[in-house]
Amino acid sequence: MKEHEDLKIMAIVTNKTQVQAYLQFSGRTEEALAFYAKALGAETITMMRFRDNPDGCGEGSPPADNVMHACFKVGETEVFATDGGCSSGAQSAGFQGFSLSISLPDGAAAERAYKALS
Numbered sequence: 001m002k003e004h005e006d007l008k009i010m011a012i013v014t015n016k017t018q019v020q021a022y023l024q025f026s027g028r029t030e031e032a033l034a035f036y037a038k039a040l041g042a043e044t045i046t047m048m049r050f051r052d053n054p055d056g057c058g059e060g061s062p063p064a065d066n067v068m069h070a071c072f073k074v075g076e077t078e079v080f081a082t083d084g085g086c087s088s089g090a091q092s093a094g095f096q097g098f099s100l101s102i103s104l105p106d107g108a109a110a111e112r113a114y115k116a117l118s
Contacts, residue, residue, distance in 0.1 A: 020071075022080040029067035029083045036072060039116035040102070045071040045078065074102070 025032045036042035050057060051064035062068075066083035073079075104110045 020078050020080050022082065024082055024084055025067075027063075027066060027083045029070055029081045032081060033070060033072055036074065040074050040113060042072045042074045045073055047071075050083075 023032070033042070033044050033047075037044070047070040048068050049064065050062050050066050050068045053068055062084055068082060070081040071078055072081065102113060104113060
């Protein structure tokens, strides 16, 4: 990762194409990150709050402490997360949920993950 010294923006530099899920937790991202850390050993790679946005969101901004962007890693998979967008419509658009497919090394690990997530 590189950090731009003036703006404190984190950039992930990679030489491969990849797709990550971007999950919206409607104000509960920190809770979700803690849950996935406990249940699956997830590691938070980066987290930026709305107050850290150098461009701001203008009128109708989410609370400054809300998570604007986070990246967490489960095994080799990186997932993006947010409390929602700059407009109120992003949080009230009726987001209905998501699903994740988790590949684990063996049946025992799958059983542990299933129990932790249930």
